[in-house]
Amino acid sequence: MKRFKTFSFMLLTIILAACATVPLTGRKQLSLVDESQLQQQAAQAYREFLGDRATIVISNTTEAQRVKRVGGNIANAITRYMQQNGYGDKYNYAYEFNLIQSKEMNAWCMPGGKIAIYTGILPVTMDDAGLATVMAPEISHAIAGHSPEQASSG
Incomplete structure (x- = not known):
């Protein structure tokens, strides 16, 4: 019984230590994965996605420029807001915006922007x-x- 209590206490301590608060929202979340490591992995996966033969990245069209311009405006607004509200460089992501040739109606963002x-x-x-x-x-x-x-x- 004592082993069970000790194990339970250790497990609870680990879980509580893994609970993080999102600074911007104040929301508590379980975070067992390091965000900077996840961003590095996401950047690598994004490069691999863009480099895949099946992926057609469109870059020299008015639509592609619009995606970059609108995305850049959003990123700049986020950066200004974060700095004005005391979050400093916490959310200073290396944003990257790409237009992908596909009939699919989709958009997504990986960690780190x-x-x-x-x-x-x-x-x-x-x-x-x-x-x-x-x-x-x-x-x-x-x-x-x-x-x-x-x-x-998971």
Whole structure:
């Protein structure tokens, strides 16, 4: 019985130590994965995705420039907000925005701000505001620390 209590206490201590608070939201989350390590892994996976033969990255079109411009505006706004509200460089990600040729209506953001927008979603977005409406929630997942939480929960 004493071993069980000792084990239970140690397990509870580990779990409590792994609970982190997201500075921006104040939300508690279980985070067994180091965020900086996850960002490095995500950056590597993003490079591999972009380098894959099946991935067609579009870069010299007005649509691609719009993705980069709108994404850059969101990233700049986030950076200004964080600095003005005392978060310093905590969320100073190396944002990257790429347009991917695909009929799929999709957009996603990896930890650290690696974002992909698929051409299939552009007709739905119609303009800069529509594109920002798609991109901003994707970026917010990275800022809210959802990836380390998901990695921790398996």
